[in-house]
Amino acid sequence: MKRISITVDEPLARAFDDLIAKRGYENRSEAFRDLLKKELAKEALMNPEQECVAVVSYTYTHGKAALSRRNIEHQHAHLDMVISSMHVHATHNTCVEAVIAKGRYDKLKVFCENTIAEKGIGCGEINYLPIDEDEQRD
Ligand code: NI
Structure with a gap:
């Protein structure tokens, strides 16, 4: 210190x-x-090549099978970035999903923004966390 x-x-x-x-x-x-x-x-994050982890979270109405299928296809198309995804049945009508992805900021940004721009998504948020494999800051 x-x-x-x-x-x-x-x-x-x-x-x-x-x-x-x-x-x-x-x-x-x-x-x-x-x-x-x-x-x-x-x-x-001013550096487009910055390595990051992104958390994309969004809501959508339960029962929209086409949207669920498009979300899954979108994630499968970006296997090199998607680390994990979670689905929560928030209410009888509302689903919440959180996707965690890792990669270069410029590429992650496109993936994340396309995710929440999908037709039928309620509200969506993206949080980018820059990571540095070599340095540890507390
Ligand atoms: Ni659900």
């Missing part, structure tokens, strides 16, 4: 402390580390 200190104005310090309390951080260092990691992850 390396110690760094920063200076901010009073209103920003208060807002930061409010955020820390609201999110349940134990201290400023933990909160600041998370903010910094989030910015570094965003910066990493």
Whole structure:
């Protein structure tokens, strides 16, 4: 660990402390580390070749067999990226699926965006997590 200190104005310090309390951080260092990691992850995704894991999640109406079949076909067509998928029967009418895929950001982005653009998908979200096989950051 390396110690760094920063200076901010009073209103920003208060807002930061409010955020820390609201999110349940134990201290400023933990909160600041998370903010910094989030910015570094965003910066990493500026590189289209960045290796990532993506989590694509979406809802759709139960009983849409054609959509289910298209989703499965789409995943089979991208076996090189899809690691896992999960289906949850959220209500009698709503299904939730989460697909985890790994690969280069530019290729993953196309796969993920096409997944949630499929006709019949309710709401969809994509979360990209840059990964670095060589470096470990805590
Ligand atoms: Ni279901």
